[in-house]
Amino acid sequence: MSGLRFDVVTGFQTGHNMAADHKKPQILATEVVAQSQLFKIESLDLRFSNGVERTYERMKPSGRHAVLVVPVTADGDILLIREYAAGTERYELGFPKGLIDAGESAHEAANRELKEEIGFGAHQLQPLKEVVLAPSYFSSRMTLFLAQDLYPEQLEGDEPEPLEIVRWPLSQAEELLTHLDFAEARSITALFLALKHLAK
Amino acid sequence: MSGLRFDVVTGFQTGHNMAADHKKPQILATEVVAQSQLFKIESLDLRFSNGVERTYERMKPSGRHAVLVVPVTADGDILLIREYAAGTERYELGFPKGLIDAGESAHEAANRELKEEIGFGAHQLQPLKEVVLAPSYFSSRMTLFLAQDLYPEQLEGDEPEPLEIVRWPLSQAEELLTHLDFAEARSITALFLALKHLAK
Structure with a gap:
């Protein structure tokens, strides 16, 4: 492992609280960019906690599990x-x-x-x-x-x-x-x- | 099991040839119905082997695994x-x-x-x-x-x-x-x- 880019965590030691340190990216904007009878595609402008901004695409959540x-x-x-x-x-x-x-x-x-x-x-x-x-x-x-x-x-x-x-x-x-x-x-x-x- | 609607097959008996009897639906037409930067949604007109016709939607296959x-x-x-x-x-x-x-x-x-x-x-x-x-x-x-x-x-x-x-x-x-x-x-x-x- 290079140790340069990564924060290596031993899961065994930190157990269930492993994810506690993560600060989620901020969702700056969402927009439906394509739509069919069954699917709705959404673009998502994100700002990660390190300041990097990216646009992602995903299926718009329907809430139906x-x-x-x-x-x-x-x-x-x-x-x-x-x-x-x-x-x-x-x-x-x-x-x-x-x-x-x-x-x-x-x-x-x-x-x-x-x-x-x-x-x-x-x-x-x-x-x-x-x-x-x-x-x-x-x-x-x-x-x-x-x-x-x-x-x-x-x-x-x-x-x-x-x-x-x-x-x-x-x-x-x-x-x-x-x-x-x-x-x-x-x-x-x-x-x-x-x-x-x-x-x- | 009702036995009325279903063709029950014992997998163990028929083994690897189980799927041999299936006649796939015929694809009558396909059309891209929505598209974003990442996703392409396709509608698919199908005729099943029993004559029933249905329109399905799917992500257009990219061929990339x-x-x-x-x-x-x-x-x-x-x-x-x-x-x-x-x-x-x-x-x-x-x-x-x-x-x-x-x-x-x-x-x-x-x-x-x-x-x-x-x-x-x-x-x-x-x-x-x-x-x-x-x-x-x-x-x-x-x-x-x-x-x-x-x-x-x-x-x-x-x-x-x-x-x-x-x-x-x-x-x-x-x-x-x-x-x-x-x-x-x-x-x-x-x-x-x-x-x-x-x-x-």
Whole structure:
């Protein structure tokens, strides 16, 4: 390490207060610079605490957060869905997920998405962690859940074609990682956290 | 499971050919509907194999992929950086990362980002997995690496303020998960995969 440019902090020593010294950049101005039906792009004039000014772009925060759920059956299977993704133009394997509706709690949204996407509700929903996605550009947060004690209940979703459900033995869960179409970082994170929780 | 709407497949039985039956939707038309300095939003008219037509929006694929690197020192420490994220308006803890430049391989980009962001190169770079980020909206892929056998070398980055480097004992790696600012799904996925690889 050069020691010239960096303030090296040992996380272990300073623990949870590590971030306390940071003075956030000041937001001098924001402006919507492009807009489509789904997306709103905002420019952000920032002044960092060292005086440097920069203009950044980001998705304008919508305030709507999301949930993602790892459902585990009584038989010890994980339930996944395979769905077409327009971004990558391929079918991606992952866990049920979706935005939290107005007036819904994260728990309620998790249970609704389960019912819509895999035809089950869950008597037991364990929050695992709140994660972010490319935080430089997006404000949205997603709460990851483990769902157990499932019961059949189907709610109507809005998918253009039926979702394919994939049942996978929990005992072979880590082999999912070798699948090229199980590649979404949020689903992989949720799988690891669910396995960790179940191993307790 | 209702059995009415869904084609349930047992992943374990069908293994790697699971996705073979999917007929992708046809892309009828694409159009750039909004554009800023950094982002280009595209609408996509799709016809699914069951005849249903829908218009989706996504970030227009740039073709530029990214890398993210978990650096582990000879002393058994993980090196992280803490950087301001305009999306979440807070300092986020994560691993060095960045886009692959034109003409660069993923390995070269990983080593360059290490040098720019933490002042080390790596003699040993192990690819862990290629992940995607919100594949419904983004095409971009990111290769996750484990970096070992580090050597000091600093390249100039383009950050508005010096990056803070956080050194964390590998033996306490899972405790990072309790940190609210270690919340980026790609960094968490990379940490789990690195730990799994190192445990071999």
